Amino acid sequence: MMTDAVAADAAALSALAGQHLDLVTAPFTLPRSRLLVFRTDDGEGVRVHTSEYEKRLDACRVLDAVRVRDAAGRALPVSDVQPHRIEFGAGADAPTLTFDGPGALSLAGGDGTRVTLVHADGHEEQHALSATGIRISVGADRAVEIETGDHAGALAECERQWLDWFARCPLVRDDLQRMTAFCWWVLGANIVELPSLGDARAVVPSKIGYVGLWQWDAYFIAVGLRHGDPELAREQLDIAFRFAADDGQLPDVVHENGILASSDDLPESDRATLRRAGSRIADPSKPVPLTKPPLAGWALRKVLEAEDAPDWARVQLDRVIRSQDWWFASSDLDGDGMPEYGHPYSSGLDDSPIFDGPIPTAAPDLGTYLVCQDREITDLLGRYVPDARVDRFVERAERTQALLEAMWDAEAGRFLARGAGEDIRSDTVVGLMPLRTGTLPEGTRDALCAAIDDPARYALEWGLPTVAASDQDFSAERMWRGPIWINTSALVAEGLEASGFPERARELREQTVRLVVHGGGPHEYYNPHTGLKAQTATTAFGWSAALFIDLAVSLS
Incomplete structure (x- = not known):
């Protein structure tokens, strides 16, 4: 188990690395995971791909867009990226995206926030967000399943994994x-x-x-x-x-x-x-x-x-x-x-x-x-x-x-x-x-x-x-x-x-x-x-x- 001093150093190093995570040259991912999250071209959301041998990113599309909106319907752009989470918008209850194990993402936000998922085949689906969040699970065939998540637990575990690495x-x-x-x-x-x-x-x-x-x-x-x-x-x-x-x-x-x-x-x-x-x-x-x-x-x-x-x-x-x-x-x-x-x-x-x-x-x-x-x-x-x-x-x-x-x-x-x-x-x-x-x-x-x-x-x-x-x-x-x-x-x-x-x-x-x-x-x-x-x-x-x-x- 890490001492407080080691944990503080690991957190500081993680934050330093986060300054380079632009979701363009450096995607959001997790050790052992095959999922990659990038900014969308219009900057109003993120997109999700898998990572596979001898296949281009375009051939490994999972979600062409994940767009988060506030209660008034305004798009919430990516505002901060750290190794363990992506933040949309600002404020204490700003929506965040994290990993929930190597094969799934977790997304949560305050009351009234919603997310639109644009699938690789073009169809869209919307979900209301809450503090509990939704779990976006991706199968080996890139199929997506949505279920109720435990966002706080997923966020804590993802942060723990990265702090262990940065230690x-x-x-x-x-x-x-x-x-x-x-x-x-x-x-x-x-x-x-x-x-x-x-x-x-x-x-x-x-x-x-x-x-x-x-x-x-x-x-x-x-x-x-x-x-x-x-x-x-x-x-x-x-x-x-x-x-x-x-x-x-x-x-x-x-x-x-x-x-x-x-x-x-x-x-x-x-x-x-x-x-x-x-x-x-x-x-x-x-x-x-x-x-x-x-x-x-x-x-x-x-x-x-x-x-x-x-x-x-x-x-x-x-x-x-x-x-x-x-x-x-x-x-x-x-x-x-x-x-x-x-x-x-x-x-x-x-x-x-x-x-x-x-x-x-x-x-x-x-x-x-x-x-x-x-x-x-x-x-x-x-x-x-x-x-x-x-x-x-x-x-x-x-x-x-x-x-x-x-x-x-x-x-x-x-x-x-x-x-x-x-x-x-x-x-x-x-x-x-x-x-x-x-x-x-x-x-x-x-x-x-x-x-x-x-x-x-x-x-x-x-x-x-x-x-x-x-x-x-x-x-x-x-x-x-x-x-x-x-x-x-x-x-x-x-x-x-x-x-x-x-x-x-x-x-x-x-x-x-x-x-x-x-x-x-x-x-x-x-x-x-x-x-x-x-x-x-x-x-x-x-x-x-x-x-x-x-x-x-x-x-x-």
Whole structure:
């Protein structure tokens, strides 16, 4: 049970997060719930959607409008939003909307107030409100049932759930606390249950369009969660690792209907897009594994730093080793010792120009992750399985490092990706990742740092673009072709620190948290010229929120 002091801190943090809940970029929701509440376009009410895997919001309509009116028939607009309730109008008896369990909403108001519910099929119904309120229950088929509610009880329970969550929120530097509280809300808001996993809690990238546990996202999200809820952080890794194939390959996504682990599992529209692009791997008769870059050991180490769990660590470490072995046994597609991405999705950077050419693609980021992961495995085995032989991991890391360094183009002054053996000249953030090994030759290391400091390439006002601003493929708005992503910035900052540039690393971290504050929240990606959300980026994005928290803690 919370002490009065902890409860007061939790309430203050909840109120800070509430300052960002605009019901446009941040909907009203509840941990474990699939319901989302947004403002209506006319601002005179709210609308209700469900959150479902691979379905757009418009396809998940429950109520197109919930309009509250006073006794005189005047519309009562949304006047305040807090994590546990939405208020309409003003006054001591102002109507409020809250959750009544994960599958229902509760709405109550003073005498004479009424609500109009506009259903997705167009029909309307009206109800008188009272202090007891009405309970709006939403079924799995999005069907709505109305019954008498216990609004006071629902409101108290919803507030209790959110205060329990905010009691775990990390305390950071004053100038970062408000955004940290909002980012902690994002992580709680994005918790869903996956029916196939029983009561397992997956923190999804976003309830708006990304309702599943993506492997890469789970790693970044766990790294942020560890600062307040290490148990939930471990749960993310457990779900990500649990569905490995017999050969060790980890799936790209674990979702409510199963997993996404092969191009056979893609919608036909995705395969058709790849065929039109001339991809050699889009033939649906030849399935290609879909996974994500090998940062599993990195995430495992960081989560264990927050709270040790030796028995759990040994189980997960075995899964990480099998996944690492899979990359070398099954994804070295040209047999030269350096694994490749067999599909753009497996890179996490789907739209990067390094995939404009032929596939499979050998990329310096993948080589870097593999070097680092073999070293992570060596260290983790030394800690949790001290009798284990580590020679093969040490030797493989050395071999991969040599192959990685061979990707350096001295004339271009950068690491180059290769598509089916052909050099790819695009100047992208993947070429900066080898700094993370911490063992590059001094000249190479210094050249990469100089690139990061070059205002014509990567030293833009708001942060580190994913494609150099001087490159012909640069676009300030297009996914992985120029916008700033929080995860790549955080990884490059780690690389600067590992390579002997700690002050430059701190500068990049400060710049990254400043970007999120300036941009108004943890968006999916940002325009590097304006520092604002890119037009098509998702809002309230999980890994951006988690990594902001991780950066804020480290900077505090």
